[in-house]
Amino acid sequence: VTVCILDTGINNGHPLLAPVLKNEDCLSVDPKWNTNDHDRHGTLMAGIVTYGDLQECLTHRENIILKHCLESVKILPPPPLQNKKELWGHITTQAVSRAEINNPERKRILCLAISATDTRDKGRPSSWSGQLDQLSSGADDGLRRLFVVSAGNVTDFNIAHNYPDTQLTDSIHDPAQAWNVLTVGAYTELDEIRDRTFNGYTPIAQSGQLSPFTTTSLTWDNKWPIKPDIVMEGGNLAHDGHGFCSESDD
Numbered sequence: 001v002t003v004c005i006l007d008t009g010i011n012n013g014h015p016l017l018a019p020v021l022k023n024e025d026c027l028s029v030d031p032k033w034n035t036n037d038h039d040r041h042g043t044l045m046a047g048i049v050t051y052g053d054l055q056e057c058l059t060h061r062e063n064i065i066l067k068h069c070l071e072s073v074k075i076l077p078p079p080p081l082q083n084k085k086e087l088w089g090h091i092t093t094q095a096v097s098r099a100e101i102n103n104p105e106r107k108r109i110l111c112l113a114i115s116a117t118d119t120r121d122k123g124r125p126s127s128w129s130g131q132l133d134q135l136s137s138g139a140d141d142g143l144r145r146l147f148v149v150s151a152g153n154v155t156d157f158n159i160a161h162n163y164p165d166t167q168l169t170d171s172i173h174d175p176a177q178a179w180n181v182l183t184v185g186a187y188t189e190l191d192e193i194r195d196r197t198f199n200g201y202t203p204i205a206q207s208g209q210l211s212p213f214t215t216t217s218l219t220w221d222n223k224w225p226i227k228p229d230i231v232m233e234g235g236n237l238a239h240d241g242h243g244f245c246s247e248s249d250d
Helices: 041-049 085-102 127-135 165-169
Strands: 002-007 027-028 069-074 108-112 146-150 184-186 230-233
Touching: 002 041, 002 085, 027 085, 041 069, 069 085, 085 108, 085 127, 127 146
Parallel strands: 002 069, 002 108, 027 069, 108 146, 146 184, 184 230
Antiparallel strands: none
């Protein structure tokens, strides 16, 4: 099984990524963009997809058995270039086609961990989410595909302390409102702060609660799907009690 990461490209020269991502599996929608990662996001995603939580991997000396490999298709151009909004769905379709043409016999999971906030509309379909629905369902070509899509993150720490109101009212990001994709939100079990530089800070979320970074579909009309479909560990924030929030490795 391969996980095809649609992102900013992946730098596969890192010794932890080289065994799972071959040069010939690094692709780009536009050859002019090259296949390297101009932003780090795609490479960081590759590490998570390959190993999960590296801290857990480093707590033992046993070999790590990997039963999957990676593919990379670059769908975002390097700055100052930008994709036109009306082409986002088309570009995603082209990315899937390039991966399938490059390795037509592979069993493939498609991973999309980038999203947009300016085209979401409380669950209503967009051209991008509609294209993902078509690709997932096989409506056009009869090929069903598994898309794993990020629900989108709350990135403004200035409003994160309004937990959980911010997370409950910040709508799922486009294209994660697609009906046929597996939309992934976040909860957290990380609620212990050991770092002495954060003395006096408290975690925003308690173990088992919604992550401060995630978005939801609570504000959508009932005719739209409930999203996210699943939640996974998404991290926590530390709060100083005076309105300031910060990330902590703990």
